[in-house]
Amino acid sequence: MKKILYFTLISIISLCFNGCSKSYIATVNGVEITKDQYENAMKIIEATGNYVDNGYINNSKENIEKNYKIDLKKIIISLLVENEVVYQQGKLLDLEPTKKEIDIKYEQLIKSMNANKKYKSQIESVNIDKKYLLELIKKDITIENYKKAFQDNIQISEYEMLEYYNSNKEKFKVNEVRASHILISTLDKNNNEVSKEEKYMLKERANKIKEEIKNGESFEALAKKYSDDRKSGKNGGDLGYFTKNEKNIEFTSKVFKLEEKEVSDVFETSYGYHIVKLTEKRNYVKEYSLCKDEVKQNILNEKYIEHVEQLSKEAKIKS
Structure with a gap:
């Protein structure tokens, strides 16, 4: 389930998409993902790990540093690629946000960062440009809109939910x-x-x-x-x-x-x-009756991840 963790951090990680390095690590349907994007993502995720319950990263840090870096590198590259795949699909379905929605998200993000001065200074060290950040927020909202549209079309029965709960009780501990x-x-x-x-x-x-x-x-x-x-x-x-x-x-x-x-x-x-x-x-x-919404969301998240992985298989990805 670790990919769900990273999808929930899109708003923070998306800050890394600045820079115009000619050195790239992958292309998605012809769109380059640069080495700069990867390196900035690494910095932001590691900084963010001090302020959110980022269990996978924190647990990985207990391993040998070299293995941690290799493992995290694979995850970040996978995330960047899959975000680009989803963004392209969102554009095709006309799911990009309005200027008002982008501005509201921007103000919320700035307010949140201002509430934690240490975190803000760490994020600012990545040299974020406001104009570019607004474009990235547009991309982020498009990805979220695509996810919501996908999940809204999925019907989950009570039987499926109960079966999932009984088979995954450790997730509700x-x-x-x-x-x-x-x-x-x-x-x-x-x-x-x-x-x-x-x-x-x-x-x-x-x-x-x-x-x-x-x-x-x-x-x-x-x-x-x-x-x-x-x-x-x-x-x-x-x-x-x-x-x-x-x-x-x-x-x-x-x-x-x-x-x-x-x-x-x-x-x-x-x-x-x-x-x-x-x-x-x-x-x-938790008793089933008290976590039905959580059970449903877990199922939706897993179906969404499977869907994104399938989209990635169908995309033209080069690395």
Whole structure:
């Protein structure tokens, strides 16, 4: 199912299609996919892996670096080729977006990037041009429109859904935790990161709070007193139950490694410095009645991937 993961990142990965290198790694019905596109895609996917639950990439990084690079290279090239195949089909079916739709998507993308300054700076290092980005958003929306049009024409029976669920229960297993945190924010009122000097002092404050916890002070009382996350702070820092997908991966990558009742060391995310207390871990399989929409979408995604693979077989692809 790893290709579904990459298709869900099209909006981010599509930023890589700048550059006009004469060196290309493949052609799709005569359209070149350049070495520059591949190299920029690699940078963006690796940067994105720090901010989304990109399980395949993160797991691959645990392997030998050389093998990881080879494996990821194949995936990226495959993605770029298949995106081009789908885009060409979308154009043939007149599924390109209006200028208004492109502008709305652009504003949403910029707003999202501005909310995470570190991520924005990493993405900007790829030298994105606004005019070209607008053209790429057009391509991205066309691909999404094609996918939606394809899936809207598929009928899935209740029997097929139930059979899929019973044969793939591991896909509906929920791993979640309940945790509390104390946040010392490093963002100002305009959501910009404070100066290095201020960050240093804020980290010292977080370390002092951690020492108080070590010395037996109540985590809940300290959260109410110090946490800049006022919503959870008034409840002793309690965040309730959540999965890896429901919080920032910078945060969950640390939290999910904790044992029950363990308190983390101070760690940093895009929001500031955190101290986390893990209350409980639990695992269960969702009941069919509670995940029917997810079952249906999984089936649709798999049928779509099979369709794209067939389109790729029929296309004139050279590498």
